[in-house]
Amino acid sequence: MLRFALLVLLVANAGYLAWSQGWMATLGWTPEAQTEPYRLKQQVRPDVLSVVPTPPAAATPPPAASSTSATEPDEEILPETTVCLQSENMDEAQSKKLQQVLQQSDLPSTSWEMQSSTISGRWMVYLGKFPNETALEKRRAELRTRKIGYDRAGGSLEPGLSLGRFSSEDAATRELGQMLNQGVRGARVVQERAPQTLYALRLSHATAAQRSILQRLQPSMGGKALRACAS
Numbered sequence: 001m002l003r004f005a006l007l008v009l010l011v012a013n014a015g016y017l018a019w020s021q022g023w024m025a026t027l028g029w030t031p032e033a034q035t036e037p038y039r040l041k042q043q044v045r046p047d048v049l050s051v052v053p054t055p056p057a058a059a060t061p062p063p064a065a066s067s068t069s070a071t072e073p074d075e076e077i078l079p080e081t082t083v084c085l086q087s088e089n090m091d092e093a094q095s096k097k098l099q100q101v102l103q104q105s106d107l108p109s110t111s112w113e114m115q116s117s118t119i120s121g122r123w124m125v126y127l128g129k130f131p132n133e134t135a136l137e138k139r140r141a142e143l144r145t146r147k148i149g150y151d152r153a154g155g156s157l158e159p160g161l162s163l164g165r166f167s168s169e170d171a172a173t174r175e176l177g178q179m180l181n182q183g184v185r186g187a188r189v190v191q192e193r194a195p196q197t198l199y200a201l202r203l204s205h206a207t208a209a210q211r212s213i214l215q216r217l218q219p220s221m222g223g224k225a226l227r228a229c230a231s
Contacts, residue, residue, distance in 0.1 A: 081208075083205075083228065084204050084229035085202070085214070085226045085227070086115075086201065086202045086230075087200050087202075087221060087224045087225065087227075088224040088225055088227075089117070089198035089199065090198065090199055090200070091198065094222045097220070098201060098220055101217060101220040105213060105217060106213055111203055111205070111210055112203045113202055114200070115200050115202050118196070118197050118198075119196050120167050120168075121169075121191060121193055122191070123167075123171070123172035123191055124162050124163075124165050124166070124172065124192045125162070125166075125175050125176050125188075126153060126161070126162060126187065126188055126189070127150075127163060127184075128153055128158075128159060128160020128161060129157070129160050130159045136160075136161070139161060143161070143163075143184070146183065148163065149163070163175070163179055163187060172189045176189050201224075214226060
């Protein structure tokens with residue numbers, strides 16, 4: 001049985017070899033030739049086929065610039081530098097005259113103010129007036145002998161001597177009593193300065209433009225200088 005199977009396999013292989021090599025063509029048994037005309041015959045409607053070119057790869061767009069880096073930073077706006085200015089003290093008449101000039105100037109009314117301050121009166125224990133320098137020197141020598149201090153009276157009270165200056169009349173009167181007890185004759189209490197109200201122009205935040213206007217207004221300030229405000 002095995003031999004018969006081997007014989008059949010051998011015959012089959014020999015038959016396939018003869019068929020594939022065309023040796024059995026006389027019997028009409030040949031394989032179809034794999035030639036170019038044969039492949040063309042196998043195509044389905046070759047006339048509608050076309051070659052589609054491959055499109056080039058799309059260029060990658062450059063990354064968009066960051067708006068933060070592309071935009072210049074806003075320029076920092078610094079506040080305008082201002083200074084505080086204040087004039088020297090002036091009396092009421094000078095103050096009123098200057099206010100009229102300021103109201104007619106280009107200075108905003110809110111940029112300046114008149115500040116007032118009250119100065120108390122001053123009283124003096126006084127010796128004088130002496131008729132001449134000889135009489136004045138004689139009283140000086142007397143005061144030195146009694147070891148009593150003195151000073152020049154000054155102003156309209158010359159020639160005279162001050163035995164003390166006080167902020168109230170009562171205080172000056174008490175001192176006069178002590179001088180009299182020490183043997184000083186001819187002394188009396190006089191008012192050296194009356195109480196008064198003084199005024200000063202103040203600009204707390206004067207800009208450069210306002211300082212320029214003030215320069216032009218200097219002749220109207222009666223010689224009162226502007227200085228930086230006291231801290």
